[in-house]
Amino acid sequence: MERPGQPIRWHTSRPFLTAAWIGLSFFFVFCVVQGVADRDNDFLWHRQLGQRFLQGDMYSGYGEHYLPARIMIDAWSAGLPYRLDRALFCLLALGALAVTVVIWDRLAQRRHWLERRARAVAAALVLTLMAFYLLRDFQECGLQILLLFFLSAALYSVYLGRHWLCGFWLGLACVYKVTPLLFLPYLAYKRQWRAAGWSLVFFFLWCLAPALWLGWSQTIDKHREWLTCFTQNLALDDPSENGIEPPNPRNQALSLAIARYLQTHPPGHRLHLEHPLFAQFGDLEPATAKGVVKGVLLCLALVLAWRFRKPWSPDWSDSSLAQEWSVVCVLAAILSPLCWQQHLVLVLPAAFLWLRACVAQERLPSWQLVAAALAILIIIAVHRDFLGQQLFLVAMSYKAHTAAALVFIGLVLTLSKERTVARADESESVGLLRRVA
Numbered sequence: 001m002e003r004p005g006q007p008i009r010w011h012t013s014r015p016f017l018t019a020a021w022i023g024l025s026f027f028f029v030f031c032v033v034q035g036v037a038d039r040d041n042d043f044l045w046h047r048q049l050g051q052r053f054l055q056g057d058m059y060s061g062y063g064e065h066y067l068p069a070r071i072m073i074d075a076w077s078a079g080l081p082y083r084l085d086r087a088l089f090c091l092l093a094l095g096a097l098a099v100t101v102v103i104w105d106r107l108a109q110r111r112h113w114l115e116r117r118a119r120a121v122a123a124a125l126v127l128t129l130m131a132f133y134l135l136r137d138f139q140e141c142g143l144q145i146l147l148l149f150f151l152s153a154a155l156y157s158v159y160l161g162r163h164w165l166c167g168f169w170l171g172l173a174c175v176y177k178v179t180p181l182l183f184l185p186y187l188a189y190k191r192q193w194r195a196a197g198w199s200l201v202f203f204f205l206w207c208l209a210p211a212l213w214l215g216w217s218q219t220i221d222k223h224r225e226w227l228t229c230f231t232q233n234l235a236l237d238d239p240s241e242n243g244i245e246p247p248n249p250r251n252q253a254l255s256l257a258i259a260r261y262l263q264t265h266p267p268g269h270r271l272h273l274e275h276p277l278f279a280q281f282g283d284l285e286p287a288t289a290k291g292v293v294k295g296v297l298l299c300l301a302l303v304l305a306w307r308f309r310k311p312w313s314p315d316w317s318d319s320s321l322a323q324e325w326s327v328v329c330v331l332a333a334i335l336s337p338l339c340w341q342q343h344l345v346l347v348l349p350a351a352f353l354w355l356r357a358c359v360a361q362e363r364l365p366s367w368q369l370v371a372a373a374l375a376i377l378i379i380i381a382v383h384r385d386f387l388g389q390q391l392f393l394v395a396m397s398y399k400a401h402t403a404a405a406l407v408f409i410g411l412v413l414t415l416s417k418e419r420t421v422a423r424a425d426e427s428e429s430v431g432l433l434r435r436v437a
Contacts (some may be wrong), residue, residue, distance in 0.1 A: 050074030093142020167198025257399035
C-alpha cells in the first residue's frame with residue numbers, strides 16, 4: 001500500500017527503477033551462468049566431501065574442520081551429474097537471496113515505513129553494493145547465501161513467535177558453519193530462553209542425523225575427530241595461523257586482521273609481500289600477539305554486551321532486534337578462521353538497514369557518511385579485476401574488507417532508535433509478518 005501524496009523523486013521514478021532491476025536481472029543471470037558453467041572451486045570440494053560421506057569414508061585428513069552434519073548436507077545432491085548439481089544450488093541460492101531481501105525489508109518496516117518504490121530502491125541499492133560479494137559466492141554456487149538465508153529465517157521466526165522454527169533454522173546454520181553458534185549466547189543474553197533452547201535441541205538433532213547413514217558408533221568417532229581438530233586449531237600459538245589452510249593475505253578473518261598489525265614476517269613467508277606499498281608494524285612474538293588478539297576480541301565482546309544490554313520489547317515496538325541480529329551475522333563471517341570475500345555476503349543485512357535509513361532520509365551524522373563512503377569504496381573497488389593481482393593482494397593484506405565489515409557494524413549500532421511507522425501501517429506490517437506462517 002502506498003501513501004497518497006508522497007512525492008516521486010528521480011530515484012523512485014518508474015523508469016529509474018525499471019532500468020535498475022533490469023540491470024540487476026542481467027547481473028544475476030551472469031552470476032548463475034558463471035556458477036554453473038565457468039568454475040570448479042569450493043563447491044567441487046564440498047561435493048567430494050559429500051561423496052566421501054556416501055561411501056562411509058569421511059575425513060582421513062580431509063575436511064575435519066566441518067561437522068559431520070555439514071558433510072551430510074553436502075552429500076544430499078552429490079550423486080547428481082556435476083553441472084546439474086551446480087545449477088540446482090545456484091537456483092536455490094537465487095531464490096534464497098530473494099526471500100532473504102524480502103525478510104529484511106519487512107523487518108526494516110518496523111523502524112521506517114517506506115512506500116513500495118522506496119523499498120524497491122533500498123533493495124536495489126544493497127544488491128548493487130554487495131554485487132562483488134554475491135558474484136564471488138555464486139561462483140561457489142551460493143553456499144554462503146544459503147547460510148544467510150538460514151540466519152534470516154531464524155530471525156523472522158523469532159518475530160513470528162515461532163521459537164521452535166527459529167531453533168530449526170539456527171540449528172541448521174550452526175552445523176552448516178560453526179560460527180553461527182554465536183547466536184546461542186546472544187539469545188541467552190537477551191533472555192530468549194525458548195529460542196535458545198530450541199536452537200540447542202535442533203543443533204544436537206542435526207549433529208545426530210548422520211547416524212542414519214553412518215551408524216551410531218562411526219558418527220560418534222567422527223565427532224571426536226572434529227573436536228580434536230577444533231581444539232588443536234584453538235591451541236595454536238601463532239595468531240596468523242588458522243590450522244586449516246596455509247596463511248594467505250586474502251583471508252579477512254578478524255583475528256588475522258588484528259595479528260596483521262602486531263607481527264612482522266620475514267621475506268619468503270606467505271604473509272610477506274614484495275611490494276613498495278606493503279608495510280609491517282608490530283614485531284611481537286607469536287604468543288604475545290595471540291594474547292593481544294584475545295584481549296581485543298574480549299574488548300569487542302564487552303562493548304557489544306553493553307550495547308545489547310536491553311531486553312527485547314515484549315510487543316512489536318522495538319526495532320533493535322533486527323539491528324543486533326545483523327551485527328551477529330557479520331561477526332559470524334569475520335570471526336571464522338576462514339573468511340574469504342564470498343563469506344562477506346553476511347554483511348548484507350547490516351548494509352541494507354543502513355542504506356534503508358538513507359533512503360528514508362534519516363538525519364545521519366557526518367562521520368557516518370564519511371565512514372560509509374570509505375566502506376562502500378572498499379567493497380566496490382578492492383577487487384583483483386580493478387587493482388591487478390599485486391595491488392589487490394597488498395590491499396587484502398591490510399584487511400580492507402574486514403575494516404569495511406567493522407564499519408557497517410558501527411553504522412548499524414549507531415543508528416538512532418526513532419521509528420516513523422504510523423499506527424495503521426504498523427498493524428499492516430505486523431500482519432504481513434504473521435501471514436507468512
